[in-house]
Amino acid sequence: MAIKNIIFATCLLLLSALASCTKNTNQIYIVEFGGYETQTQLHDENVHLSYLLSVKESEEEAKGSFVYSYKHSMKGFAALLSKEEAKKMSEMEGVVSVHKSKGRMYSLQTTRSWQFVGLEGPLNPNWGDYQESSSLQKINNGQDLLSRAKYGQHIIVGMIDNGVWPESKSFSDEGMGPVPQKWKGICQNGTAFNSSHCNRKIIGARYYLQGYESQFGPLNEEEDYKSARDKDGHGTHTASIVAGRAVPSASAIGGFARGTAVGGAPMARIAIYKACWPIKGKSKDQGNVCTNVDILKAMDDAIGDGVDVLSISIGYKAPIPYKEDVIGKAALHAIRKNIVVACSAGNSGPLPQSLSNIAPWIITVGASTVDRSFVAPIKLQDGTIIQGRSITPVHMANSFYPLVLAREVELPGLPAKDSGFCLDNSLDPNKAKGKIVVCMRGEGERLKKGLEVERAGGVGFILGNNEILGNDVPCDPHFIPATAVSYQNVLKLIHYINSSSNPMAYILPGTTVLNTKPAPSVASFSSRGPNAIDPNILKPDIIAPGVDILAAWSAEDGPTRMTYQDKRVVKYNIFSGTSMSCPHVSAAAILLKAMHPTWTSAAIRSALITTAGTIDNTGNPLTDETGNPATPFAIGAGHFNPVKAADPGLVYDASYMDYLVYTCSFGETQYFRATYNCPNSSSLPEPTDLNYPSIQIHRLNGTKNIKRTVTNVGKSTSVYMFSAKSPEEFSITATPNILEFNHVGQKISFNITVTAKMGQIPNNYYGPARYYFGWYAWTHQNHVVRSQVAVSFT
Known part of the structure; x- marks a missing residue:
């Protein structure tokens, strides 16, 4: 009998452990209801708890598993559920979706x-008295x-x-x-x-x-x-x-x-x-x-x-x-x-x-x-000045120190893949003490590199960009005298170190410099x-x-x-x-x-996009880190350019329903099925026909016609002329190519036709997509409404 009791107790313990294990496997699921405009009681938290109670063993467990109610971004709730409970919940009336929160971080x-x-205002914290303006004068x-x-x-x-x-x-x-x-x-x-x-x-x-x-x-x-x-x-x-x-x-x-x-x-x-x-x-x-x-x-x-x-x-x-x-x-x-x-x-x-x-x-x-830089140059003993950037508040004593590459002062046995980066505990204090160490970017955190140099007794360090990062030099408030340099400048430092019998350097204190170029x-x-x-x-x-x-x-x-x-x-x-x-x-x-309180969110986005600048303060096209x-x-x-965006002339508008249709045409028919049933696929427009202020065509084959509609938010009477710039691989035309408006709020549709110039398409177009870029614009006096165009071929 005692043996049976022991076996029974053991079984109970195993079952309890299994139940505990099952409970611990609960994950957060999001439960979504259908019908945004109807059944408003489904927003109520008590209703959500009643749904949970139908799959949980007790009211206490239901409340304990509840996470959030959602009322405005969707209609539903989040709760801790087991896989079986989630399945049961998905079969309940009114529930259209039960999906696991994937734990995306x-x-x-x-x-x-x-x-x-270009936004400058008075510096008084009260910002003066506001005067209503009765006119719609141009924002200058x-x-x-x-x-x-x-x-x-x-x-x-x-x-x-x-x-x-x-x-x-x-x-x-x-x-x-x-x-x-x-x-x-x-x-x-x-x-x-x-x-x-x-x-x-x-x-x-x-x-x-x-x-x-x-x-x-x-x-x-x-x-x-x-x-x-x-x-x-x-x-x-x-x-x-x-x-x-x-x-x-x-x-x-x-x-x-x-x-x-x-x-x-x-x-x-x-x-x-x-x-x-x-x-x-x-x-x-x-x-x-x-x-x-x-x-x-x-x-x-x-x-x-x-x-x-x-x-x-x-x-x-x-x-x-x-x-x-x-x-x-x-x-x-x-x-x-x-x-x-x-x-x-x-x-x-x-x-x-x-x-x-x-x-x-x-x-x-x-x-x-922006056009401001924090300059902390490096002065080499031969008189050469190499530009660097830093916002480090600690300064180096006014004298030269030995300049070394990190790989020259590392501890033995460091893997080749970790060499030169000043990773934690990588530098040899016997070799780094009293020196300025050049550490490369690519592995490890920038600020910790300086701490590693400090740990090893270095008096300063230089952070060098790799080739991918190019000219994009970071500014950091390091803990020891430091500066950062571009890839080209780190190559100059390496050349100086390798060609000098006794390379010496001094990191100058950082200063703030305005009106830098290009920006x-x-x-x-x-x-x-x-x-x-x-x-x-x-x-x-x-x-x-x-x-x-x-x-x-x-x-x-x-x-x-x-x-x-x-x-x-x-x-x-x-x-x-x-x-x-x-x-x-x-x-x-x-x-x-x-x-513009009556503008839609799409109109505001359009105004910002179509008035954006593509030229820097040297008069040249914007550049990247290379x-x-x-x-x-x-x-x-x-x-x-907020100033220009305030008076864009024309906007590409889009409604909430336009976006729902877009998700259907893109193939996300289940994305918003709780609020919208997609129409028959034969009546859906193509995704490219969403009234967006730019155009992207993936795998163009021949000719593509894209419909767009603009709304006049500028002068009541205005005539806009079409212009375009495209590479040799494709052409951009518009029908009609003149838009005549006679009142504010008037909408006019047009077709953009993008045509591949087959003789110009490169031979390797079968491989990974390579894009080519152009733009088109509608122009009236001071208004230039520009849209970017990106095209790849198939």
């Missing part, structure tokens, strides 16, 4: 930039645009990021009027953040942890605040670029970039949605992680709260299919509410097909330089096309300043975000990434929306 991707693009300069847009004072921008440091002067509400009545959001209490931290500038704040904690466990509150407060600076930086107040005499560590820090729309209201958190067990300099269910809930709340613009400096390291991209999916529901959505293109350049956020209803923003140019890290998901849509859309941007920072994190080593504190910091370029375009969208002319896969339409 999205990540986070000023004093000179606004002046550089940045001051006109800012005053006409009232500095964005009635517009609300939602920041999906990792929080905000509300005490920064950039978020002062001095002189601001009441919060807009349309605002429906809240100021959520949390650690070191409560309702008193919101004001008439930061009008709302929320945070989202359920998805993160479901996947990674409880937040380590030594690494981040369990609230909307930003610990590492990224969210504060992006928010102040969009809508920071004017703060005179701001500068980065060491006094670099001193000037008035101000956002592009300094009177706009900011709503904070913190959805990104530290990577578990890793330092801040390795980035943050944002789960798709948290992002979706943040966007869901932002849509319901009443934001006008969403600025999302978040992306994935590789392109994501539409059906798996929660940012793209939620963004389309935002477009339905006429919310402009701007997203960063990603920092995976210069690799081709590396773009994030490629949905055509999103403004996808790449990064460019703008494309940042090497800015992600590139072609669009890997839909080759019918040209992405990125546009570039904007994203290199060495000064903006507000968390007062609890150092300028390098290396929290475990960098104990320095700054109120303003220089940072780079498409995370910085995105809020520039978001600010421009705020100003356009303030000036110094060669940049293609539309790097720059999109070109560098944004």
